[in-house]
Amino acid sequence: MIICARGKPFGRLVAAVTLLITAGCTADPAPPAPVVTPATSPPAVLASPAPPPNIVLVLVDDLSMNLVPYMPNVRKLQRDGTTFTGYTVTDSLCCPSRASLFTGRFPHNTGIVKNHGSDGGFRLFHSRGLERSTFATDLRGAGYRTAFLGKYLNEYEPGERMGGDRPYVPPGWDQWYAGGNAYPGFDYQLNENGRVVSYGSKPKDYLTDVLAGKAVDFISATATTGKPFLIEVATYAPHHPYTPAPRDANLFPGLRAPRTAAWNRAPEDTVWLAGKPELTARQERDIDEDFRLRVQSVQSVDRMIGRLRSALATAGAADRTVVVFTSDNGYHMGEYSLPAGKQTAFDTDVNVPLVMAGPGIGAGRDAAAVVTNVDLRPTFAEWAGLPAPAEADGRSITPLLSGSTPAGWPRAALIEHHDPATDPRDPDFERDSMNIPPSYDALRTATFTYIEYVDGTVEYFDRTSDPDMLRNVAGTLGPERLTALRSAVRGLATCVGADACGAAADAVK
Incomplete structure (x- = not known):
């Protein structure tokens, strides 16, 4: 494997990569340099520190791994960069997960465990002061020009004033184009830098395309200033109702949802799925139709990624920009x-997918180390030359960019899901009660998933021998092993800060 980077702070990574590219980085060792005697040695020249990289973060909504094969620009990003195959979100629910990404903190520390109401959503995120310390405030404070476009947090509405005299823009963002309940992709509003703008139902109003155009404009304008920039484009696609762009509405005729080994099959010896009936023929038809819509809807997301990368190249900024897709x-x-x-x-x-491409990041590489969305804020901070945020529970993944996993890297990711989405006002409301798991805390390592439900029952899936997670083998574990797992999940589910959370994750066996 050709490795053209070292696990150092990102500024030094960029400098190292630049030197390697200049020398023609190859898989073969370079020939020995000629010996230069003191009499003929040239005067020392101090290298200028490499400027911090621009960051383009594309965050999509409800995208599963099985959609990536239909996204050629994402696959191109994978060939050009590194795919973190062990990436895990802290909660498989929109608002808690996004809160973790912004702050670098687990849901038990943000207090955001639901999409709205007394224990989740934008209003709680705002009232708890969490917006005052995010990756946006970090980078803007470091001199970055910042922009946010798309879906923010559940409950946010473009006209919200939050006590001010204009529609609210959170701290940390120089440019702000955020929507509210814009899932259908048409007939929505955006808060555009404190001014509410309405969009209609014409093809030109399709939301993903509108966000793409504004993102390209921001990149083109900001790249000329010489200042580093951070832009997050957060699409609503492919969230329900899975609306595709009009030009994509007839693509993939006859496409069906993948029939994996887990298709229409409840796992053996599970807790909350015991007695789950098989899908009806109508449900199967609905799933097939919706899967096709999801594949159609991500075509505009995929084209957007291509447009953003083309804009970076045209602006001469591609070689100093990291593109992140998740x-x-x-x-x-x-x-x-x-x-x-x-x-x-x-x-x-x-x-879910996490792909990074840019200076200092190896091409065509898969990284299997455990990574979670609480690690992105510390990573962005290191790239910007900042110390790790004091309150973050995650750690920078920059050491993984060398192609190896350093000693002491955490062995487990924490997944916590509490107070499930059972309110009909929630966009993720589940009408079928059998589709709603009880509250749980879980550990996910490279080889197994351990789940502890609110009533104390447990599940254990050995993903090495059972990658589709179809056999709960918790009943085969001895009491000492179960006690150790219960202790480990408690340690992670109560940890605070990167050191404590890292130690708790590394203690998982």
């Missing part, structure tokens, strides 16, 4: 005899 959570559609939904600890819902 999702707030995954999605199941027919697996485990479940209708379409999320919120479970199955890999369909919690193991």
Whole structure:
């Protein structure tokens, strides 16, 4: 494997990569340099520190792994960069997951465990002061120009004033184009830098395309200033109702949802799925139709990624920009005899794409180390030359960019899901009660998933021998092993700060 980077702070990474590219980085060792005697040695020249990289974060909504094969620009990003195959979200629900990404903190520390109401949503995020310390405030304070476009947090509405005299723009953002309940993709409003703008139902109003155009404009304008920039484009696609762009509405005729080993099959010896009936023929038809809509709807997201990368190249900024692609959570559609939904600890819902490409990041590489969305804020901070945020529970993944996992890297990711989405006002409301797992805390390592439900029952899936998570083998574990797992999940579910959370995760065996 050709490795053209070292696990150092990002500024030094960029400098190292630049030197390697200049020298023609290859898989073969470079020939020995000629010996230079003191008499002929040239004067020392101090290298200028590399400027911090720009960051383009594309966050999509409810994107599952099985959609990536239909996204050629994402696959190109994978060939050009590194795919973190062990990436896990802290909660397979929109708002708790996004809160973790912004703050670098687990849901038990943000207090955001639901999409809205007394224990979740934008209003609680705002009232708890969490907006005052995010990756946006970090980077803006470091001199970055910042922009946010798309879906923010559940309950946010473009006209919200939050006590001010203009529609509210959170701290940390120089440019702000955020929507509210814009899931249909048409007939929505955006808060555009404190001014509410309405969009209609014409093809030109399709939301993903509108966000793409504004993002390209921001990149083109900001790249000329010489200042580093951070832009997050948070699409609503492919969230329900899975609306595709009009030009994509006839694509993929006859496409059906993948019939994996888990299709329409409840796992053996499970707790909350015991006695789950098989899907009806009508449910299967609905899932197939919706899967096709989801594939159609991500075509505009995929084109947007291509447009953003083209804009970076045209602006001469591609070689100093990291492009990050990920999702707030995954999605199941027919697996485990479940209708379409999320919120479970199955890999369909919690193991989502994370792809990074840019200077200092190896091309065509898969990284299997445990990574979670609380790690992104510390990573962005390191790239900007900042110390790790004091309150973050995650750690920078920059050491993984060298192609190896350093000693002491956490062995487990924490997944916590509490107070499930059972309110009809919630956009993720599950009408089928059998699709709603009880509250739980879970551990996900490279080899197993352990789930502890609110009533004390447990599940254990050995994903090495059972990658589709179809056999709960918790009953085969001895009492000492179960005690150790219970202790480990308690340690992670109560940890505070990167050191404590890292130690708790590394203690998982």
